[in-house]
Amino acid sequence: MTATPAVLAGFPGSPGFAVAQGTVREHRGRAMGTDLHIVLVGSPGSPGSSDIDELIESAVRRVQQLELRWSRFDPGSEVSRCNSTRGIPVDVSADTRLLLRHAIHGWEYTTGAYDPTILDSLIASGYDRSYEALTQLADSTGRTSFPEFAPAAAPARATAPAPAPAPGCSGIEIDDEFGTVTLPFDVGFDPGGIGKGLAADMIVEEMIDRGARGAMVNLGGDLRVAGDAPSAAGWIVEINEPAVSRAGQVELAGKAELTGQVELLEMIDGGLATSTTRRRVWTVDGETRHHVIDPRVGRPVESRAQLATVITGRAWWSEVIATHLLLASPDEWSDITRDDAALVVDIDGIVHLFGPMKDHLR
Numbered sequence: 001m002t003a004t005p006a007v008l009a010g011f012p013g014s015p016g017f018a019v020a021q022g023t024v025r026e027h028r029g030r031a032m033g034t035d036l037h038i039v040l041v042g043s044p045g046s047p048g049s050s051d052i053d054e055l056i057e058s059a060v061r062r063v064q065q066l067e068l069r070w071s072r073f074d075p076g077s078e079v080s081r082c083n084s085t086r087g088i089p090v091d092v093s094a095d096t097r098l099l100l101r102h103a104i105h106g107w108e109y110t111t112g113a114y115d116p117t118i119l120d121s122l123i124a125s126g127y128d129r130s131y132e133a134l135t136q137l138a139d140s141t142g143r144t145s146f147p148e149f150a151p152a153a154a155p156a157r158a159t160a161p162a163p164a165p166a167p168g169c170s171g172i173e174i175d176d177e178f179g180t181v182t183l184p185f186d187v188g189f190d191p192g193g194i195g196k197g198l199a200a201d202m203i204v205e206e207m208i209d210r211g212a213r214g215a216m217v218n219l220g221g222d223l224r225v226a227g228d229a230p231s232a233a234g235w236i237v238e239i240n241e242p243a244v245s246r247a248g249q250v251e252l253a254g255k256a257e258l259t260g261q262v263e264l265l266e267m268i269d270g271g272l273a274t275s276t277t278r279r280r281v282w283t284v285d286g287e288t289r290h291h292v293i294d295p296r297v298g299r300p301v302e303s304r305a306q307l308a309t310v311i312t313g314r315a316w317w318s319e320v321i322a323t324h325l326l327l328a329s330p331d332e333w334s335d336i337t338r339d340d341a342a343l344v345v346d347i348d349g350i351v352h353l354f355g356p357m358k359d360h361l362r
Helices: 049-070 078-084 094-109 119-124 131-140 192-209 315-327 330-337
Strands: 006-009 023-031 034-042 173-175 180-182 214-219 222-227 235-239 250-252 255-257 264-267 270-276 281-284 287-290 305-312 341-346 351-354
Touching (some): 023 049, 049 214, 192 214, 192 222, 192 270, 222 315, 305 330, 315 330
Antiparallel strands (some): 023 034, 222 270, 250 255, 270 305, 281 287
């Protein structure tokens, strides 16, 4: 699921920035339908400034390449070709086979709570085009602005498909020998947030392998960091979400803690993902809907959790666990997180901390 944007603090131009030894390069832009932020740190002379410039350019190109392969809104992407030719093997890259394999693993691990085969349910709910296109449609109806947390108006439909449970991943075939993926006739694959998380993981690992001393890739809140941070403050992540900044009581292991700031998290090496029902919201016939689909019924989930942030070793896995938390009841949250660091904001504004998340608070 698409995650809440997280903003990295402590970079050039922000208060308290202290330049670490070495070269720091930063890129901000748009990719995969969300905000893109890349930061690379190079060692003095190895790689040099020209090398780190080349690395960050290659990182941007890599994001663009993965978007071309994985976007469900681009009819020529590998994911779209799989969805449009269900039942037929489709030649795809190793990147796409890896994406499908990770998504299936998430589905198996969560016993179907995380389910990437919700595409038809998303379309039935009105999310049949990019969110940017939905916002433009809303503006074309006479609005002069589009508030970040206000719903867009989905296009009118002559006949809306009835909601139905997601079919699941059991019938998806991945053939590494022939380089193909085959989706069953009833399966539509949506890469969603796991695609952004996996892209962040892959690119950070590739940049470190190519000589960067530190790297961060943030795709709309699906974020991966590794190696040295560009400042003495370390890798500091801000959860830029009103549900967090306005949160009241904080609970740890079911016990109330003193109310305090929970927007800033400190990371060393790992992946973070935030999923929420408050973003990517639209309306259909006056009914407000969001992108977090309950695969059991094929409709936007009605949950006690309105936001979940998870830190694990990989951003794609954090996305799986964050989505699982949004779909679960409060008495399941602790079992789902196990030893992972997690933060859940419930619909009453109470922040629940799990695992070592308290240690990440800054």
